[in-house]
Amino acid sequence: MRSDHPPLTAVMDLLLDAVCVVDRDGRYLYVNAGFERIMGYRADEVIGAPMIERVHPDDRERTLQAAREIMAGEPKLHFQNRYVRKDGRVVDIQWSAHWSDEERVRIAVGHDITELKRAETMQAALLAISEAAHAEGDLQALFRRIHRIIGRLLPAANFFVALRDQEHGMVEFPYFVDEHDEAPAPLSLETPTLSNEVIRSGQALLLTPDTLAELHAHQEPVIGHAALDWLGVPLGTANGVIGALVVQSYHSETRYTSLDKQLLQFVSTQVASAIERKRNQAWLEHLVGHDALTGLPNRNRFHERLEQALETANRDSLRLGLLYLDLDGFKRINDRHGHDLGDQLLREAGERIRQCVRQTDMVARLGGDEFVVLLYGIAHPGHATAVAEAIRTALERPFLLEGQAAHISASIGVALHPEDGEEKKPLLRHADNAMYAAKREGGNRLAANGIQAG
Incomplete structure (x- = not known):
């Protein structure tokens, strides 16, 4: 007798969800057309093959555990795992599955929730x-955290941040993680690199072996080892492009697609806002503790550091040196040449002083033409007087202001910890008194422990 109903297999093939039947050993016995649509494999490519081979490696153990529970009589209505499609893309599937004792098979219906999971992941990332x-x-802590967040969205073993220095036309690499190379030195924005192209154009760039031919002949793909796949997106803010986020791969197992580009672009605006916020915060903190004219630490920051240094020195029996400087003849030059050139002289004087000390030491501007130098952990008292003499000599050299040579000098008072005091007030008082003693003797000299030199 003829039936008016289509065969069951034809009905199954009309379903958009994947339907599969798996035997007790976990091998496919049947899959419908929806399985091919979601997984990319035809039925003849998977029948008889182990189901677990198609599961994402990170999800296999819990998938096998779920299969054991299903065969023990515990149906699963909302089990989620990831599968690797034939084309290599990963899909998220939500399964409803149960075990048939009569047929000795596991029957499952899988719904593709990839887009839903992606949306959830993106919102969580933002x-x-x-x-x-x-x-x-x-910023470094922020970059590390951003790296971890992006790593949840796409492969990011090799990841770096390129930031634009608008004032100097340079690009820096404050965060650079790569399996082959160290962070490049800052380079001009005009250098023909891929990251610079992204920053200049404001456009995302995805390069694979198939698209490398699109590079202009004058353009350098990367600095260092050449990547197999390269993906960069601009960091755009209301004030323009401030840099680029870049991921790259050296291995065929990790490839980037247009979907990865969309994902990275989606979070880039939020990343740019986070970076700009942190940079502005750092700049404000810098302004609070630094002199606006010279960029050196200011009076408040100096006193903070001096107290910290004295605490460490008293605990660890270290010697400190304190140099108090006043510029001789600055007022005369400021009155003659004007405040703009006077400011220029102060900036250059601060830089000359800074070049005479170690990176571990501190140079601060207290205000006007007064500077102070804090020398950490000096080996003997003579080190402080040697540094003071080097500074005096450096400031004695003429300054070029609008093509004219201007001459100043410095009166420098030297105090030592612990010889001249173990606390802040007596140490500062001794340095200040020594400086005025040098000034009274005509300037362009240093005074320390009653000894004057010029």
């Missing part, structure tokens, strides 16, 4: 980036 902008203490 929230995490926003939280990081407020929580992390500095």
Whole structure:
């Protein structure tokens, strides 16, 4: 007798979801057309093959555990895992599955929730980036956290941030993680590199072996080892492009697609806002503790550092040196040449002083034409007087102001810890008195422990 109903297999093939039947050993016995649509494999490519081979490696153990529970009589209505499609893309599937004792098979219906999971992941990433902008203490901590967040969206073993220095036309690499290369030195924005192209154009760039021919002949793909796949997106803000986020791969197992480009672009604006926020915060903190004219630490920051240094020195029996400087003849030059050139002289004087000390030492401007130098952990008292003499000699050299040579000198008072005091007030008082003693003797000299030199 003829039936008016289509065969069951034809009905199954009309379903958009994947339907599969798996035997007790976990091998496919049947899959419908929806399986091919979602997984990319035809039925003849998987029948008889182990189901677990198609599961994402990171999800295999819990998938096998779920299969054991299903065969023990515990149906699964909302089990989620990831599969690797034939084309290599990963899909998220939500399964409803149960075990048939009569047929001795596991029957499952899988719904593709990839887009839903991606949307959830993206929203979680945006929230995490926003939280990081407020929580992390500095840019390096922020970059590390952003790296981890992006690593949840796409392969990011090789990841770097390129930031634009608008004032100097340079590009720096403050965060650079790569399996082959160290961070490049800062380079001009005009250098023909891929990251510079992204920053200049404001456009995302995805390069694979198939698209490398699109590079202009004058353009350098990367600095260092050549990547197999390269993906960069601009960091755009209301004030323009401030840099680029870049991921790259050296291995065929990790490839980037247009979908990865979309994902990275989606979070880039939030990342750019987080970076800009942190940079502005760092700049404001810098302004609070630094002199606006010379960029050196100011009076407040100096006193903070001096107290910290004295605490460490008293605990660890270290010697400190304190140099108090006043510029001789600055007022005369400031009155003659004007405040603009006077400011230029102060900036250059601060730089000359800074070049005479170690990176571990501190040079601060207290105000006007007064500077102070804090020398950490000096080996003997003579080290402080040697540095003071080097500074005196450096400031004695003429300054070129609008093509004219201007001459100043410095009166320098030297105090030592612990010889001249173990606390801040007596140490500062001794340095200040020594400086005025040098000034009374005509300037262009240093005074320390009653000894004057010029």
